[in-house]
Amino acid sequence: MFVVMIAPECAPVAKVGGLGDVVYGLSRELEIRGNAVEIILPKYDCLRVEHIWGLQPTWHDLRVPWFGGHIPCTVWFGFVDGRKCFFVEPHSPDRYFERGTFYGCGDDHLRFAFFTRAALEFMRCSGKRPEIVHSHDWQTALTAPILFELYQHQGMSAQRVCHTVHNFRHQGTAGPEILWATGLGRPEHFLDRERLGDDWHPGVVNFTKGAIVFANFITTVSPHHAWEARFTDQGFGLGPALARHHDKFGGILNGLDYEVWNPETDPHLAAHYSVETVERKAENTRALRHRLWLRESAGPLVAFVGRLDPQKGLHLVKHALDHSLRQGAQFVLLGSSPDRAIDEEFRFVKHVYNDNPDCHLEIGFDEGLAHLIYAAADLVVVPSLYEPCGLPQMIALRYGTVPIVRRVGGLANTVFDRDWSERPPEERNGWVFEHPDFPGIESAMDRAFALWRDDPPAFRAFARQGMRCDYSWRVPGEHYLRVYEHIRHK
Numbered sequence: 001m002f003v004v005m006i007a008p009e010c011a012p013v014a015k016v017g018g019l020g021d022v023v024y025g026l027s028r029e030l031e032i033r034g035n036a037v038e039i040i041l042p043k044y045d046c047l048r049v050e051h052i053w054g055l056q057p058t059w060h061d062l063r064v065p066w067f068g069g070h071i072p073c074t075v076w077f078g079f080v081d082g083r084k085c086f087f088v089e090p091h092s093p094d095r096y097f098e099r100g101t102f103y104g105c106g107d108d109h110l111r112f113a114f115f116t117r118a119a120l121e122f123m124r125c126s127g128k129r130p131e132i133v134h135s136h137d138w139q140t141a142l143t144a145p146i147l148f149e150l151y152q153h154q155g156m157s158a159q160r161v162c163h164t165v166h167n168f169r170h171q172g173t174a175g176p177e178i179l180w181a182t183g184l185g186r187p188e189h190f191l192d193r194e195r196l197g198d199d200w201h202p203g204v205v206n207f208t209k210g211a212i213v214f215a216n217f218i219t220t221v222s223p224h225h226a227w228e229a230r231f232t233d234q235g236f237g238l239g240p241a242l243a244r245h246h247d248k249f250g251g252i253l254n255g256l257d258y259e260v261w262n263p264e265t266d267p268h269l270a271a272h273y274s275v276e277t278v279e280r281k282a283e284n285t286r287a288l289r290h291r292l293w294l295r296e297s298a299g300p301l302v303a304f305v306g307r308l309d310p311q312k313g314l315h316l317v318k319h320a321l322d323h324s325l326r327q328g329a330q331f332v333l334l335g336s337s338p339d340r341a342i343d344e345e346f347r348f349v350k351h352v353y354n355d356n357p358d359c360h361l362e363i364g365f366d367e368g369l370a371h372l373i374y375a376a377a378d379l380v381v382v383p384s385l386y387e388p389c390g391l392p393q394m395i396a397l398r399y400g401t402v403p404i405v406r407r408v409g410g411l412a413n414t415v416f417d418r419d420w421s422e423r424p425p426e427e428r429n430g431w432v433f434e435h436p437d438f439p440g441i442e443s444a445m446d447r448a449f450a451l452w453r454d455d456p457p458a459f460r461a462f463a464r465q466g467m468r469c470d471y472s473w474r475v476p477g478e479h480y481l482r483v484y485e486h487i488r489h490k
Contacts (some may be wrong), residue, residue: 001030001035001036001039001131001132001481001484001488002036002038002129003027003030003035003037003132003133003484004037004038004040004123004128004129004133005023005037005038005039005134005135005136006119006132006133006135006140006143007019007023007039007040007135007136007139007140007405008042008102008137008139008140009023009040009136010023010024010028010029010080010085011024012024012042012048012078012080012081013047013052014041014048014102015087017307018221018254018389019070019136019137019166020138020278021254022164022255023039023090024080024081024083025254025256025257025473026255027039027081027083028083028473028475029042029255029473029474029476030480030481031082032263034457035429035481037083038084038085038086038130039074039084039086039087040085040086040087040088040114040119040122040123041082041087041088042087042088042096042097042111042115043074043076043087043097043100043255044097045098045099045100046089046100046102047375048487051080052080052085053078053080054077054183054380055078055087055405056076056077056078057075057076057077057462058075058076058423059073059075059125060074061074062074062075062121062125063086064090064117064118065117065121065183066112066114066143066181066182066183067181069179070455071090071118071378072090072091073088073089073090073166074089074091075087075089075122080482083204086122086417088115088118088119090118093264094414096110096111096115096416097111097115098112102293104338107141109140109174109175109207110181112138112139112140112172113142113178113182113207113386114133114139114181114182115139116139116140116142116143116146116182117142117182117183117307119140119143120143120146120147120151120156123156123208123452124151124154124155129155129156131158131159131160131484131488132160132161132488133147133159133160133161133164134161134162134163134164134341135161135162135163135167135215137164137165137167138162138168138170138171138172138207138208139172140163141163141171141208141210141211142172142182142191142211143161143211144163144210144214144215145184145190145196145210145211145213146184147159147214148214149162149184149214149446150183150184151471155167159429160216160484160490161211161214161216161217161487162216162217162219162480162483162484162487163212163215163216163218163219164214164218164219164220165208165211165219165221166220166221166388166389167209167386168220168234168235168236169236169311169386170267171206171207171209171237171238172206172208173198173204173205173206173207173235174204174205175204175205176191176203176205179205187368188416190205191204192202194213195210196209196210196213197209199237199238199240200237201310203376208238209241212249213245215248215362216248216487217248217249217487218242218245218248218250219248219249219250219251219252219480219483220250220251220252221238221253221254221388221389221410222251222252222254222388222389222409222410222412222414223250223251223252223413224408224409224412225250225251225389225410226250226251228409230242230243230246231411234386238437245375248462250483252476252480252483253389253413253414253475253476254389254391254410255471255472255473255475255477256394256395256398256471256473257472257473257476258398258473261399261489262372262398263281263375263398263399263400266371267371268367268371268375269286269348269371269375270283270287270372270375271283271284271371273375274467275371275400275467275468277465278400278460278467279460281375281376281399283377284372284375285376285377287372287376288373289330291372291377292332292360293357294332294359294360295357295358296355297358298332299327299328299329299330299358299377299452300330300378300380300448300452301332301376301377301378301379302320302329302330302331302377302378302379302445303331303332303333303334303373303376303379303380303381303401304317304325304331304332304333304335304381304382305333305335305373305380305392305394306382307335307336308336308339308343308346310338310342310385311384311385311386311387311437312383312384313384313385313436314451316381316383316406316436316437316438316441317333317381317383318349319438319442320381320383320445321333321349321359321447323442325358327393327445327446329358329379330359331356331358331359331360332359332360332361332362332365332373332376332377333346333361333362334362334365334366334369334370334373335362335402336364336365339359343363346363347359374386374395374398374399375401377396377401378401378450378459378463379401379402379445380392380393380401380402380404380413381403381404381405381441382403382404382406383404383406383433383436383441384406384409384411385406385408386406387406387408387409387410388410389409390409390411390414393405393414393415393428394468394471395416397414397429397466397469398467398469399467400463400464400466400467401466402429402431402448402459402462402466403415403429403433403466404432404444404448405432405443406408406432406434406440406441407432407433407434411432412432412469414469416430417430417431417432417444418430418447418451419431420432426465428462429462429465429466430466431444431445431468432444
C-alpha cells in the first residue's frame, strides 16, 4: 500500500510534541510491514537539518493556487532517519515558514491552509497517487475538504483520507476568507454546519470540523479519549459533529518508538539494563543524584517530565513534590513552558527548594537528561487534567519506572491500578487515581510508597512486570492498516 502523510511535524527534524513522534513512528512501522510511505512537511527555517540526509530540490516551480493567483514553491527531498520526506518551501512575501518557529504566529491558519493546498498540488503535479492520504491535527485538517472538492476531478478521485486528531482543544478556525484563499470559495455552501461551519460560531470555518465531515475515517490517539471527545467536554464543542459521524470515528492508541526508548541501548544512560538485569537501574539513580546534587537516599525517587501546561495538572505536580518530600522521598522535575507566568511560577518553586538535597527542578528541556531521569526514577507522576494519549507513562514502563496517573484519556488505556483494577494481577502496572484533587493523588502516591517501604522485592517485581508491557508501534500499526484497508475499498 502507498501512504502519504501530510503533517506539520515529524521527529526529529520538526518536533514540538508527541505529534512529531507519531508521524515518524507510525511511518516507520508501516514501512516495516512492507508499505511505501512518504511524508510531506513545511520547509521551516528552523528544521533540524542535521537529521536530513541528501536534502536537495526535487521540484523547482510548483505553482500553488492561492487567493485567485499563485505562489511559486520549491519542493525539497531528503531522508529523515530513513523516512522519505518532501519539504514545501513557498516563495512569498509572507514568508510563511521563515519565522524561526513552528507555531504561534497570528496567521497560523493561513500558513497551514496554504501548506495543505501546496501538498495536494504537489501530489497532483508529480503524479503521486497513494491509496491513503493521512493528515494530522488541525494544521492539515483541510486536506479532505480540498482533496474531495477540488482535486477529485483532476485525476485524484481514488484517494482516501484518514485524519488523526491529536488534540481536540486546538481545532483551527478562520473567517470565510480562508475559503477564497484555498480556492474552495462558496461561503454560503461551506459555512453550513453540515460542512465546514463551526457548530457554535456562525460564519466561522472550523478546520477540524471539515476533517470530521469530509474524511473517510477520523481517529484520535486513544480509545478512551475517543469516548471522552464524544460524550464529555473533552471534545471542546465537536461532540455533536462526532456523534453525527460516529460510524467513521475511533481511537487508536499511539505507540512508542522502542528503538529510541530502550534501556538496553540508550546512549544517555549511565548503565544499560533489561528486565533480567533491572538491578542495574540503581546505577542510573546514583548518576542522576550526582548530576543534580541530590544526596544518597534510602527513599524512592519520584519524577515529572513534560510540558508545564495547565493540561498536565500543574497544581497536582506541585502537590506531588511537596507530598514526596513529606513522605521521605526525593523529587525531580524536568519541564518548560512558553507561558511566562507559568515559567516564572516554577522558577520561584525552584528557588524555594534550591538548597534542598532531596529536590531538583530543571526548567527547560534536555533530551539526554529526560532519558536519564526515566531510567533513574522509581516513580513517575502523570496527573493530567486531560491527556489524549500520553507518552511519559509508556516511557516509564519501558524503563522499569512505575507510573502514578490520573485515569483519563490514554492514561486509562495504558496504566492499570495494582490494587483496584479489573485486570488480572499480572496485567497491572501502576497506581491510578480518579479525581484531580490532592486527596486523589496522595492516595495513589501513598500506596506506592507503602509497597516501596514495606516490601521492596514486591516493588521491584512490579516494576519488572511493567517492563513487559508492549506499547510499541506493533499493535497500533496493525490497527491503522485495518482502517486503511476499510476505507480504500469504499
